[in-house]
Amino acid sequence: MNRVDGKVAIVTGAARGIGRADALLLVQEGARVVITDLDEAGGNALAASTPGIEFFKQDVRDEARWETLVKDTMERYGRLDILVNNAGVIHVGDPLTSDRDEWRHMFEVNVEGTMLGCKHAIPAMITSGGGSIINMSSIAAKSGLYFFTGYCASKGAIASYTKAVAVYCAQNRLNIRCNSIHPGGIDTPMNAGIEQEFSSRISGMRLPAQSPVAADAPKMRYGEPNDIAYAVVYLASDESKFMSGSELYIENTSTITAAVVA
Numbered sequence: 001m002n003r004v005d006g007k008v009a010i011v012t013g014a015a016r017g018i019g020r021a022d023a024l025l026l027v028q029e030g031a032r033v034v035i036t037d038l039d040e041a042g043g044n045a046l047a048a049s050t051p052g053i054e055f056f057k058q059d060v061r062d063e064a065r066w067e068t069l070v071k072d073t074m075e076r077y078g079r080l081d082i083l084v085n086n087a088g089v090i091h092v093g094d095p096l097t098s099d100r101d102e103w104r105h106m107f108e109v110n111v112e113g114t115m116l117g118c119k120h121a122i123p124a125m126i127t128s129g130g131g132s133i134i135n136m137s138s139i140a141a142k143s144g145l146y147f148f149t150g151y152c153a154s155k156g157a158i159a160s161y162t163k164a165v166a167v168y169c170a171q172n173r174l175n176i177r178c179n180s181i182h183p184g185g186i187d188t189p190m191n192a193g194i195e196q197e198f199s200s201r202i203s204g205m206r207l208p209a210q211s212p213v214a215a216d217a218p219k220m221r222y223g224e225p226n227d228i229a230y231a232v233v234y235l236a237s238d239e240s241k242f243m244s245g246s247e248l249y250i251e252n253t254s255t256i257t258a259a260v261v262a
Helices: 017-028 040-049 063-077 100-128 149-171 189-204 225-236
Strands: 008-012 032-037 053-057 082-085 131-136 176-183 247-250
Touching: 008 017, 008 063, 008 100, 017 032, 017 040, 017 053, 017 082, 017 225, 032 040, 032 063, 040 053, 053 063, 063 100, 082 100, 082 225, 100 131, 100 149, 100 176, 131 149, 131 225, 149 176, 176 225, 225 247
Parallel strands: 008 032, 008 082, 032 053, 082 131, 131 176, 176 247
Antiparallel strands: none
16 A cells, blocks of 8 residues: 555546556555546546546647646646556558558557657656656557557557657656556457457458457457556556666567467
8 A cells, every 4th residue: 555655647548448447546555646538427437436536638639738737737736746648549450451540540649649748747747856657558569460550550659659758767867767568458448349340340351361360259368457557556656766668568478479370
């Protein structure tokens, strides 16, 4: 208990799924948490049911909302110690069937949203004496999941950008750490939705016989949102004070499981 006692956090995309679990565990460990999401009903419900959580409606692509969010957080709590850039979207598409507008959507939300969060949180963290930025990437940054090409590209960009931010903060002695978390499949509403998208689009995709996805494939084994939230608390806490620029994979061997290429 109290691993982040007295700290103030912002968690994006926190009305459900991994972000929701992050926020709840951070509060349990002593933080005050401002959650953001486009899901106003879900965000307000979580804030109303959980002392220590406040909801702010936000589209992470909107820079003006980032400015207002950080300004309001600093005025209300006097500090910002933790930023979890969790908000993200996913679309199905291999190299031949990927949709350009869907690619742009993923890069705007996943990559630009993360960039804007770092851009506006860092000055507030400098004023606060330091902090921890946690960017949500994915095993897709490493695994070549060809049926999610745009998602792979966007999450790879987050992993690389995280390292650039970490080095910037370290070289400038800002006392701000920046790390990325790379979940495997987690049982969230987003993943439930992607299964439906697969079923409607898989017939138009070029998939080899040994493909890990198919219309009649059994549901993959999922982790739980708290499997990621525990790592978020570790990176948010002073326990990880010597950890920055790292990629933390939480995926039950899925990136190292042996495979045969025909």
